[in-house]
Amino acid sequence: MTQSVESKTVSPSVPDRLLAEATRLFAQRGFDRVSVQELVEAAGVTKGAMYHYFTSKDDLLFAVYQRVLKLQMSRLRQVVEGGGDVTERLHAAAADVVRTTVDNLDDMVIFFRSLHMLSPGRQREVRRERRKYHELFRSLIEEGMSEGVFHDKIPADIVVNYFFGAVHHLSMWYRSDGELSGAQLGAHYADLLLASLRTD
């Protein structure tokens, strides 16, 4: 296994280049509309090379998912385990997930648009990981509810789905060349989330 330990070449390794081009192309035109031939040409390699590292086109898509899941989970964990009271941590977590999302819009476009194109087994795998992620976020909300900092008139998991829906939707309208930075947007979204959880 080429453990991405590059020593001689300066440019990214073949699998890395494949993954990068796949992300760009899948996000731009959709998984089914990108042919393997086109993909390998964009990455400057041949089909033989691609099928040497990935067992199928599906496998390449799955690799994108794995990268996204890993990144998001590690970032959330950092914030959740960080200091501050629950309000601060939830605000930080919400703002961070927005920033990470707009910084990786291609990933997010693929994530939500192409899930049904993965093999059923891999879909389940992705959903399982995603659920763990949501549960970590939810635990933060539940903590605030039990402390009485947040009201609990609406089930926490509905709030989580509500918020992540808003975040997910970013990939459909947010343009990084607009006037709104990811940090600003993150602050707004976090404010909206906290406002909707505020006690009277």
Add this chain to the structure above:
Amino acid sequence: MTQSVESKTVSPSVPDRLLAEATRLFAQRGFDRVSVQELVEAAGVTKGAMYHYFTSKDDLLFAVYQRVLKLQMSRLRQVVEGGGDVTERLHAAAADVVRTTVDNLDDMVIFFRSLHMLSPGRQREVRRERRKYHELFRSLIEEGMSEGVFHDKIPADIVVNYFFGAVHHLSMWYRSDGELSGAQLGAHYADLLLASLRTD
């Protein structure tokens, strides 16, 4: 043009059947994964029939979009023009869009997942209509803001995108066989929206 004026046959017209099966299949497996052959077989007609009513496969997808846009817009207009103060109307509008969404989950799955598969011109057309829809919703929020019923610390269009993101996401997790009815969910979502707009 067969203006859907059916007189003799009891069963839906050929174009209606095509549209219904297209909605079901596109939502279930994705536009690119449904072949025209398969689609016409499901509708019990032949390719010749389909290409008689629709100029292309793309045209059929567009027809789904037109139906959705028209339905949503007319429902929102009814609520907006209805009586009550701005809080009541916004709550009703939010709850209604949730209910309509969960009642037409297939439409929504297609709407957000397949937009990029439409021809560029038609994508623009859909986005234009969608913007009009958002603007109508936004006008309600702005009305509340200028009346001082809602705070205006966050731009209204961000609130709109935030809320519709949450609604859009429903197609990714809501199951109609679950324990939560569309009306209940609509109430929760509307409550969350209003809570996040409440003045101190």
Add this chain to the structure above:
DNA sequence: ACGGTGACATACTGGTTGGTATGTCCCGTG
């Protein structure tokens, strides 16, 4: 020096796909 293995390149295939050209039937109109 040699045998093997990982890292690719090249060439090819069987199956599918959206779209079209052409034909047929039926029904209202003059």
Add this chain to the structure above:
DNA sequence: CACGGGACATACCAACCAGTATGTCACCGT
């Protein structure tokens, strides 16, 4: 009753596509 046109049915095609079989070659441990 001729006939024109709408509503389909049938047959067909050129393009493409994911995946594979096979070949090549550099390097590396023995």
